[in-house]
Amino acid sequence: MATPGVGALLSVEELSVRYGGLAALSEVSFTVGEGELVGLIGPNGAGKTTCIDALTGFQASAGGHVRFAGAVIDDLAPHERAGLGFVRTFQSLDLFDDLTVAQNLEVAAGARSARPGLADRFRGRRPADTAEHLEEVIDLVGLGSIARRRPGELSHGERHRVALGRALAARPRLVLLDEPASGLDPAETSALGVLLTALAARGTAVLLVDHDMSLVMGTCERVHVLDHGLLIASGTPAEVRADPGVREAYLGAGGAR
């Protein structure tokens, strides 16, 4: 299998998902390299969320394999996949409403950091490296001013940033973002684009699933297109734009922006 760019961090091999008799995903294959920024697009019902759920272990696959960092992870539970550094967000954000923003991040960071000793755990101390890492993420995503508030009190855009921050707090090697720009205004969206580019530059690979064509086409190095559960095109944004099948399936229907 051809692995363009750097050595493949995530490699999806002929992944299929069925809901009863319906093929939601049919033998989809693609790769994401270390520190690469890859887009996954497709019209509504194309199987994008199904694909994410299958990759991250929230949906059983009917065939094919998922490799992460060289190892087959088909049999791993969602938290084990996250533990390897393969972290996702949710379209519905799914924040921990009982925790403050900082704690939302902390709980994700804590899950992957070294286990605290019994004495530390009893006294409620957290490891020093975790604290440092958390501050970094809070600065990066811009959560400093709202760190002590709860998700329920925040604006939609802020909640999106918390979801992203929580994923980054888990120290991902690859972060899989499910519609991170949905409901954001243009300014917020372009800030997100800048942030994602910076992330990739720091070595964190990003698999971006979104409706916002300008975001995906403007930030991603490579783009894969799903339609009716099939991967219909892969390539650079320019190549994908030029693909007649994609035009018909997606851009033609949704209007090329």
Added chain:
Amino acid sequence: MGAYLGYLLAGLGGGAVVASLALGLVLTWRTSRVVNFSHAAMGTYLAFATFEFRDRGDLVLPVAGIPARIHLLPTPTLAASLVFAVILSAAVGAAVFWLVFRPLRRAHPLARVVASLGLYLYFSEITRLRFPTAGATAVTRYPVLPEHTVKVWGTGVSANRLWLAVLVMAATAGLATVFARTRFGLATRAAAGNEKAAVLAGVSPDRVGLVNWMVASVLAGLAVLLIEPIAGLDPATTSLLVVPALAAALAGGLASFWVTTLAGLSIGMVQSLILGWAVRPDTNWIPSWIPVTGLQQAVPLAVVLAALAWRGDPLPTRGAVLEGELPASPEPRRVTLWAAAGTAAGVAGLFTFSAPYRQALIVSLIAVVLSLSIVVITGYVGQISLAQLAFAGVAGFTAVDLAADGLSFLPAVVVAVAVATLVGVAVGVPALRVRGMSLAVATMALAVAIEQLVLGSEALSGGAGGRSVPRPYLLGVDVGISAPGADNFRPAFGLVALAAAVGSAVLVANLRRRPTGLRWLAVRANERAAAAAGIDVARVKLGAFALSSALAGLAGALTAFATTALSTSSFMVVGSLVALAMTYLTGIAGVTGAVLAGLLAQSGLVTVLGRGGTAGGGGDHTFLVSGLALVVMAVVAPEGLTGLVRRGWDRLSARPAGVGGRSAVTSAVATDGEVER
């Protein structure tokens, strides 16, 4: 073989009642997404009220604080009594729906569970108070159905068993037809499946709910009424008929009327068969140390576990307009300070109080530990367990058993706690597949089975008289609860209980602060997101089950040594319900709530202070009051007392953040709050 057939046929009666109750549970679930734990307790009240009407022509109202009875008719006939039963049942069902479960439609499942537990306590207690002869069981009073013997394949069986089975089948056929064929059935299914869509489609969920609750209540009332000539009536045991009924309803996936009815009939028949095996000398292969009632109670548990294993989680709670949240869990602050203050107050109390107050304080301290176990599993991790007192009982009797064998106090307690922890984890493993209401149902079935099968076993619990508890020595010091002579409820034991309570509270408070507590709350808030954030949800839940059952075990072991003779009555299922109720009332998501729950516990410090020092009296209305308070709190203030106080405090102290609607008075007070801060 003929004898077995006889037992099977005789079991049709009990089975029909289980099925009838289960049909009501299915109806109310499909309507309100609530598993109504109080269903059989309501039925019990309704049956007693009907008997009272038949006897005296009086309507006995199920409401505390107003005139208890209204005279309606001089000499009601049987037919009039049945009409009365139907009308009263429908009215009570309507009231329960309208006042309790309709407002709770959008609340967290825990709020609905708690409300139904509150109703359970309320109806059990109102029955006990309003019908003082209720304890007199097995008096055949009103055989409504014919009782002559009928031959079936050469085996004699009382006709009323067959009649009951036929009636419940007819009711099932009726319900199945109505739900499948009529507009009303369609409306119910629409309202339960997706309330928002149902509203848009012009279906009134309120009207649908009202009718279904009335039907369910009538089924419950008639079921208990008709079982009375067969099994007698005892408020406590009849109320617990809800457990086999829940099992049958779960077997039917809380949806299928026919499967539910068949499961109910089967449960009754198998239970009857077990009784047959046990009483017949020629077939008695059941070891004598296994209590028969326990084996009978294991039947519903087996059905519940099988149904949950087979169907996975049959109780998805999506589809409601909005799923409410559990009470917020604030981070514990100044743990050391509070621990020191609590210790000082406890020591002062133990050495200055007179004996009755010392006893009450010790009761409260042990109750704090039990409540902490509920805070951990239910408040922090969101898993509803109704088996906490069963864990406590296992530990209590283990400790006594070990101590009787010569093990000293501390090792006995440690081993007992370890055993309770193992039992808790063993329960936790299957519970991983189950959440919300299903878990509450499964743990209640488990608690009843443990109560009857393990704690009911004479070999372990010493039967009615209980087991005598050896005198405990800690590091050579006598920490016994009583001393020969007048000195009772010794401070020495009180100090042990105080150390356990303060130690447990500090442990839980510190674990609640990061990182363990954050994982607990993350799992509670959103299991899917927790897994995505790298949290091993199963491990977190099992850890919480282990800690929770260990704390319950500690409470149980202390309960054991706080008496001189330990009996099963200390660990009844109702106690678990009351403990959950109390903890929910005071604030289930925090250590403060557990401490308050302990102080307010039955025979605890507050109740004894309220009675002016007289220990335990006949007029103890704890269950009635806590049941009622539970329902009211679940409806109006799901965050509990501590939550109410905190919310009030926050409103006072955070002046600029106030969201309108504040009066001049609160503004003025707010200024003071500002200074305090």
